Amino acid sequence: MSSALPDPPAAALPPVRALVFDVFGTLVDWRGSIARETEALLHPLGLAVDGLRFADDWRARYQPAMQQVRSGRLPFSRLDVLHRMNLDQVLAAHGLDARVDEATRVALNLAWHRLDAWPDVAPGLRRLRERFLLAPCSNGNISLMVDLARRNGLPWDAILGAELARDYKPKPAVYLAAAAAFDLAPAEVMMVAAHGDDLVAAAAAGLRTAFVARPDEHGPGRGETRPAGPVDLAVPDLLALADRLGA
Amino acid sequence: MSSALPDPPAAALPPVRALVFDVFGTLVDWRGSIARETEALLHPLGLAVDGLRFADDWRARYQPAMQQVRSGRLPFSRLDVLHRMNLDQVLAAHGLDARVDEATRVALNLAWHRLDAWPDVAPGLRRLRERFLLAPCSNGNISLMVDLARRNGLPWDAILGAELARDYKPKPAVYLAAAAAFDLAPAEVMMVAAHGDDLVAAAAAGLRTAFVARPDEHGPGRGETRPAGPVDLAVPDLLALADRLGA
Numbered sequence: 001m002s003s004a005l006p007d008p009p010a011a012a013l014p015p016v017r018a019l020v021f022d023v024f025g026t027l028v029d030w031r032g033s034i035a036r037e038t039e040a041l042l043h044p045l046g047l048a049v050d051g052l053r054f055a056d057d058w059r060a061r062y063q064p065a066m067q068q069v070r071s072g073r074l075p076f077s078r079l080d081v082l083h084r085m086n087l088d089q090v091l092a093a094h095g096l097d098a099r100v101d102e103a104t105r106v107a108l109n110l111a112w113h114r115l116d117a118w119p120d121v122a123p124g125l126r127r128l129r130e131r132f133l134l135a136p137c138s139n140g141n142i143s144l145m146v147d148l149a150r151r152n153g154l155p156w157d158a159i160l161g162a163e164l165a166r167d168y169k170p171k172p173a174v175y176l177a178a179a180a181a182f183d184l185a186p187a188e189v190m191m192v193a194a195h196g197d198d199l200v201a202a203a204a205a206g207l208r209t210a211f212v213a214r215p216d217e218h219g220p221g222r223g224e225t226r227p228a229g230p231v232d233l234a235v236p237d238l239l240a241l242a243d244r245l246g247a
Numbered sequence: 248m249s250s251a252l253p254d255p256p257a258a259a260l261p262p263v264r265a266l267v268f269d270v271f272g273t274l275v276d277w278r279g280s281i282a283r284e285t286e287a288l289l290h291p292l293g294l295a296v297d298g299l300r301f302a303d304d305w306r307a308r309y310q311p312a313m314q315q316v317r318s319g320r321l322p323f324s325r326l327d328v329l330h331r332m333n334l335d336q337v338l339a340a341h342g343l344d345a346r347v348d349e350a351t352r353v354a355l356n357l358a359w360h361r362l363d364a365w366p367d368v369a370p371g372l373r374r375l376r377e378r379f380l381l382a383p384c385s386n387g388n389i390s391l392m393v394d395l396a397r398r399n400g401l402p403w404d405a406i407l408g409a410e411l412a413r414d415y416k417p418k419p420a421v422y423l424a425a426a427a428a429f430d431l432a433p434a435e436v437m438m439v440a441a442h443g444d445d446l447v448a449a450a451a452a453g454l455r456t457a458f459v460a461r462p463d464e465h466g467p468g469r470g471e472t473r474p475a476g477p478v479d480l481a482v483p484d485l486l487a488l489a490d491r492l493g494a
Contacts, residue, residue, distance in 0.1 A: 080430070133393060143430035146380065146404045157393045158406040163428065181410065183327070183390035 016208055016245070018182045019128060020137035020160060020175075022193035025217040027136075028115040028148060031055045037111035041104055047096060052219070054090065061086035066139060066168040076166040078141035084109045112140070113147035118214070122153045124238025131247040135160040137178045137191060139168050158182075170201030179207065192241065196228025208232045210241055263455055263492070265429045266375060267384035267407060267422075269440035272464040274383075275362040275395060278302045284358035288351055294343060299466070301337065308333035313386060313415040323413040325388035331356045359387070360394035365461070369400045371485025378494040382407040384425045384438065386415050405429075417448030426454065439488065443475025455479045457488055 024030045035051030042049045065082040068074040087109055091100050100108075125134060136145050136154075138161045145159045158181060162168050165177035179189045186206030193199050194214040203209050210233040217223030227234050235241045271277045282298030289296045312329040315321040334356055338347050347355075372381060383392050383401075385408040392406045405428060409415050412424035426436045433453030440446050441461040450456050457480040464470030474481050482488045 141430075142405055142407075142428040146429065149404065156405075157396065158389055159404075160389075164411060181389040182393065183388075 013208070014185065014188050016132065016190045017184050017188045018133035018135070018179075019190050019192055019210075020135050020178045020207075022169075022191070022195060022198050023136050023138035023140055023145065023148065024115075025214055025223070026192065026194040026212055027121045027154070028117050028152070029217075030059065030112070030115050031218060033115040034058065034111055037114060038108065041108050041111070042096075042100070045099065045104065047099060049094065049096070054094070056218070057093065058083075058086055058090050061089060070168050070171055078163055079139055080109065080112070080141055080144060083112055113144050114151060115148055117148075117152035117154065118237070120237035120239050124242055125155055127242040128238065128245065128247045129155050129157075131245065133157045133182055135178065135182070137161045137169070137175065139174075170197055172201065172205040175202050175205040175207050190232065192238075194224055196224060199227065199231055200229050203230070210235060212237060212241065260455070261432065261435050263379065263437045264431050264435045265380035265382070265426075266437050266439055266457075267382050267425045267454075269416075269438070269442060269445050270383050270385035270387055270392065270395065271362075272461055272470070273439065273441040273459055274368045274401070275364050275399070276464075277306065277359070277362050278465060280362040281305065281358055284361060285355065288355050288358070289343075289347070292346065292351065294346060296341065296343070301341070303465070304340065305330075305333055305337050308336060317415050317418055325410055326386055327356065327359070327388055327391060330359055360391050361398060362395055364395075364399035364401065365484070367484035367486050371489055372402055374489040375485065375492065375494045376402050376404075378492065380404045380429055382425065382429070384408045384416070384422065386421075417444055419448065419452040422449050422452040422454050437479065439485075441471055443471060446474065446478055447476050450477070457482060459484060459488065 021027055031052065034055035038049060038054045039051040065086055069076055084105070087105060091097050128134060135156050135158045138145060140161065141163045142159045145161070148154065149156055160178040160181050162174055164181060165174040167173050169175070175191060176186060179186045182189065187208065190208040190210055191199060191202035192210045192212060193202070194212050194217060199209040199211055209231040211227035211231045213225050213236050214223045215221060215225045233241065233244055235244060268274055278299065281302035285296060285301045286298040312333055316323055331352070334352060338344050375381060382403055382405045385392060387408065388410045389406045392408070395401065396403055407425040407428050409421055411428060412421040414420050416422070422438060423433060426433045429436065434455065437455035437457055438446060438449035439457045439459060440449070441459050441464060446456040446458055456478040458474035458478045460472050460483050462468060462470045462472045480488065480491055482491060
């Protein structure tokens, strides 16, 4: 186990002090949770909606809505506001516009505050917190992150991400604002995500990267199983991440 | 115990859902902690500094520095930056400018990240968290609040306050940004502080208010013992606040 020369970039890197996390898909099962909540709210109205299809259609409007903010066409709006705009569109597309009242729309939009974490997440974060500062670096707004943390027992040190930066990932400002809030250099912060594009953008902003596989995010076998580009670590779940980071 | 008419404003108020806290003085003993840290760092350099006097002099420059941001003369700068500017001034005023090196100044400035909480704070917050969302609404920056929380076991749901609002209390934007981050109306949020001016400003922004007495904040018998104006509650400590709020 010898090598003539240490790897120069690795040798120059400072230790990781904080981990920041993508949330939708990486930590929580948005698809199964939104399907469940949608059916629970719409079936009693006599609407035989397919929850999984509704969840996929709602989520499909996520990136285009944020792109309006990223491009400057829309001033910064919290994700709850974009979710509601998208919900109204999905209901219209499903021919349900006249059949879902305002109170139900409000309750359904808050389904994003009631997502369930993957089983490894709470125990993994508890171990990681012994050694690192932890925060979500999500496009979800602060109140949404707070509700998911309460529901799933996620021990955050702070809620960082889009609402602090007032812009959406993968814009570099969001990753850089998270590092700055912790008073750390970008290279002292590791972004943890199940999505290649998130990690590519975080690395370009100077952060370290860890890929967590969530192979069933978009349905059985329809999630990313390996990193799309170079990452510092690739793990099957947060318990394995804790193992790899000595936490 | 009857009354002809309910009190109209009180009857119109929604239930409190979140508590937000002033930190310096209200939750932590900045004076005793800064005195201890200052002596620990400067006495080994052969500087016979009186820690309590140094702490008072440093803190005396706090409001004037923030006023430069509030008035727009200085762009928003995190409190760590203002503390450092003030530290350099205090060292010069004490005739220590040539005798304290840069590394010691950096370490001394971080003394604000190592303040000790009053004894009722951690147990009081743990009780209150069973019933309310909790966050600091302090002029301290996020990393400072995170370090105080880790040191003292403060169970925050989020870190709100000046760095999120990019302005300093008692400007209304800081209180309003805290309520908005929790997705609550101002009247659903109660500001908890040991300082009358903070509570007057919070009430003017529409928040509920609780005064906590910290009679020794500025030295024995030199803290506020009663609210300077009308408040919703006045208590001797956070355990009494939990009692009063049924938490």
